[in-house]
Amino acid sequence: MAQTSGRVLLAKALANAISKPSSSPQPPDISVPAAANPAIAYCLKAFTEAFQEFLLTDDNRYEAQRVARAAYRSAMPPLSGSRNIRDYVACVAHAMALNAIDGADGARLLYAAQVASAAQSAQRRIKAKSGAITASKTTQNPQLPNIESSVNHAQ
Numbered sequence: 001m002a003q004t005s006g007r008v009l010l011a012k013a014l015a016n017a018i019s020k021p022s023s024s025p026q027p028p029d030i031s032v033p034a035a036a037n038p039a040i041a042y043c044l045k046a047f048t049e050a051f052q053e054f055l056l057t058d059d060n061r062y063e064a065q066r067v068a069r070a071a072y073r074s075a076m077p078p079l080s081g082s083r084n085i086r087d088y089v090a091c092v093a094h095a096m097a098l099n100a101i102d103g104a105d106g107a108r109l110l111y112a113a114q115v116a117s118a119a120q121s122a123q124r125r126i127k128a129k130s131g132a133i134t135a136s137k138t139t140q141n142p143q144l145p146n147i148e149s150s151v152n153h154a155q
Contacts (some may be wrong), residue, residue, distance in 0.1 A: 039087030040079050040094050047073035047100060069100050079116035089113050 035041040050071035054064035076091045077084040092109045095101040101109065 034090075034094050037087065039091055043072050043075045043091045043095070047072040055098050069095075072100050079113060080118060080120075082117070084121065085113055085117050088116075 023049070035044055038079070047068045049067035051064050054067045072091075072095055077087045079088055080084055089110060092101060092106055092113070096103065096106040
């Protein structure tokens with residue numbers, strides 16, 4: 001009998017825990033070490049401001065969290081340039097740690113950053129290759145002796 005009532009209490013406690021979130025969403029702390037990265041600080045600021053602004057008009061903290069998550073994503077740097085790509089990855093990783101971006105979305109965003117990085121690397125290789133071809137066609141430095149002309153005169 002005691003075993004049955006223990007199971008019932010446990011079942012009730014589990015049902016209660018599952019049906020209610022453990023705590024209401026809170027804005028992230030912008031004084032964390034990760035905020036030393038300006039891109040992360042900018043995203044956190046956007047998140048916090050959106051969260052707090054929403055709560056001024058409505059006390060629904062879950063809706064405020066949804067709005068703040070959208071603000072965080074909107075503040076992330078564009079996927080152009082190596083610095084922006086690194087900052088983008090840092091913002092996504094930090095947002096995943098805060099649960100501002102869930103794992104599946106985070107994985108897709110990180111894959112997009114990987115594709116952008118690969119495209120940029122390919123573009124740099126093409127530029128370097130075309131630069132090497134045009135480098136041989138550049139004019140001779142006037143301060144250096146012209147080897148070809150001295151070879152032609154010697155013959």
